Amino acid sequence: MSMLSRRQSNCLLGELLTMYCFLRFSILLVGLIVSAGSYAVSAAQPLTTADDLGPKVEQPIEFPHDRHAGDAAKGGMQINCMYCHTYARRSIVAGIPPLQKCIGCHQNIESVRETPRIKKLFEYWEAKKAVPWKKVHDLPDFVRFNHERHIQRFVFAQNKPVQEACGYCHGDVKTMTVARRQKPLSMGWCVSCHQKDHPVDATSTKTTHGPNDCWQCHK
Amino acid sequence: MSITNLLENWSDFRQQHPSDERPHREYKWAMSIDLDSCTGCNACSVACYAENNLPVVGKEKFAHGHSHHWIRIERYWDNDGREFADQGAQFLPMLCQHCESAPCETVCPVGATNHTADGLNSQVYNRCVGSRYCNANCPYKARYFNWYDYPTTDNVWPEPMNQQLNPDVTVRGKGVMEKCTFCVQRLTVAKSNARSAGRSVLDGEVQTACQQVCPTGAISFGNLVDPLAKVGKQWMTQQVELNKDKQAKDAEEKAVKLRGYRILEELRTYPSVMYLEQLRESAI
Numbered sequence: 001m002s003m004l005s006r007r008q009s010n011c012l013l014g015e016l017l018t019m020y021c022f023l024r025f026s027i028l029l030v031g032l033i034v035s036a037g038s039y040a041v042s043a044a045q046p047l048t049t050a051d052d053l054g055p056k057v058e059q060p061i062e063f064p065h066d067r068h069a070g071d072a073a074k075g076g077m078q079i080n081c082m083y084c085h086t087y088a089r090r091s092i093v094a095g096i097p098p099l100q101k102c103i104g105c106h107q108n109i110e111s112v113r114e115t116p117r118i119k120k121l122f123e124y125w126e127a128k129k130a131v132p133w134k135k136v137h138d139l140p141d142f143v144r145f146n147h148e149r150h151i152q153r154f155v156f157a158q159n160k161p162v163q164e165a166c167g168y169c170h171g172d173v174k175t176m177t178v179a180r181r182q183k184p185l186s187m188g189w190c191v192s193c194h195q196k197d198h199p200v201d202a203t204s205t206k207t208t209h210g211p212n213d214c215w216q217c218h219k
Numbered sequence: 220m221s222i223t224n225l226l227e228n229w230s231d232f233r234q235q236h237p238s239d240e241r242p243h244r245e246y247k248w249a250m251s252i253d254l255d256s257c258t259g260c261n262a263c264s265v266a267c268y269a270e271n272n273l274p275v276v277g278k279e280k281f282a283h284g285h286s287h288h289w290i291r292i293e294r295y296w297d298n299d300g301r302e303f304a305d306q307g308a309q310f311l312p313m314l315c316q317h318c319e320s321a322p323c324e325t326v327c328p329v330g331a332t333n334h335t336a337d338g339l340n341s342q343v344y345n346r347c348v349g350s351r352y353c354n355a356n357c358p359y360k361a362r363y364f365n366w367y368d369y370p371t372t373d374n375v376w377p378e379p380m381n382q383q384l385n386p387d388v389t390v391r392g393k394g395v396m397e398k399c400t401f402c403v404q405r406l407t408v409a410k411s412n413a414r415s416a417g418r419s420v421l422d423g424e425v426q427t428a429c430q431q432v433c434p435t436g437a438i439s440f441g442n443l444v445d446p447l448a449k450v451g452k453q454w455m456t457q458q459v460e461l462n463k464d465k466q467a468k469d470a471e472e473k474a475v476k477l478r479g480y481r482i483l484e485e486l487r488t489y490p491s492v493m494y495l496e497q498l499r500e501s502a503i
Contacts, residue, residue, distance in 0.1 A: 090415075141389060142345060142389045144387075144404075144407060146411060148415065149411060149414070152415065213333075213335040213336055214333065214335070214343040214346070215335050215339065215341040215343070215400075216335075216407075218343050218345060219387060219388060219389055219403070219404060219407075
């Protein structure tokens, strides 16, 4: 009796084993087919990589950053970035200057008053409409980036030139007309700088690196 | 992290939280909730919905356990076999306890939930793959999963209502876990402001949403490292210590006057939320 049942159970075991093998194999096959299919689908779409610098942004007025902030030798005015982007040192956002700020200077600059871009600027002013500037450095909604902390650290504590400090993330804006993204602004790129040791201030030899816990930047 | 490593050094992993040898340096956010003051009015829960972009899921999904209340009022009836409790209900606000040795953190397969230097238990939505392991391992059941895409397909915030969403908090998509953050968006702002002023965050400078609305002031929140903080004083008066798994109130010799305890301490989660036991008999 016991022999019989053992044989029966052996038989059952064997059957289970074959079924198991078959199932495993078929799952593997299905997996292969699915992965091949998904590869074919994903290959057709354009890849978004960390080096993707975003779409080219068309601005309503082609603002010449090089003329305003560029070196004097190249015909620039060497205006401090924070003269127009005034909130950078005390707020999360750097701020796009209001039209009043443009007009404040340009109503006294007769030499360029009749150039096409300035004419367009005054058209907005007379129509009492804000210039609809477009965002170039647009971070995802889940990122918390604070301009104040970076400017306080690099410009005020470490005494770096403003254009250099802004340039860490914004590239060499003083040579551009309309600002373009030059850095990937991806997480890996942020972290690559946060991992480095930076001096605490201009005089001390003490160094610290940027914060590296997730909630510092992710919200 | 291999399983052998995990098993061999289990006690080490359980002691990864800042202890006497490695204390918190600048901030340790903590809370205390006075159950004697709590009337179970649910204002904290409502404030949390408003502050943290929580979707109102509706009756049906709520019945399925798909609710999203980062702070919920637990109701206890002591009715002793009678139909209704003579003394009325007892209430207990339950939120993420921000355990120093959090069970949810050790089991996340992708490291989406981990501890910050401020003693917060962080949850990063971008990293979360939705394994829901953390939820299974949370003894307080304070984690909530996004079963649906509430902002789009479920349309929880139809057209003008999306204007009410808090821009400082992510609107979570489908398939990620979420939980109480101790209003980290407010903490970050307060810390940044304090840093610009060259000091630490002062007590009372930052409030969580639930604390802000509590009509009876049952919730206190603050920095445990700060000796002047109200919450620290409360912990000290109640002789509740962060690194102990048994407090003076529950010691062998009963300390009659003490009310402070932390929930499920025997699991050695070392929570950051202290509760003050209810003394009065009725909630009403």
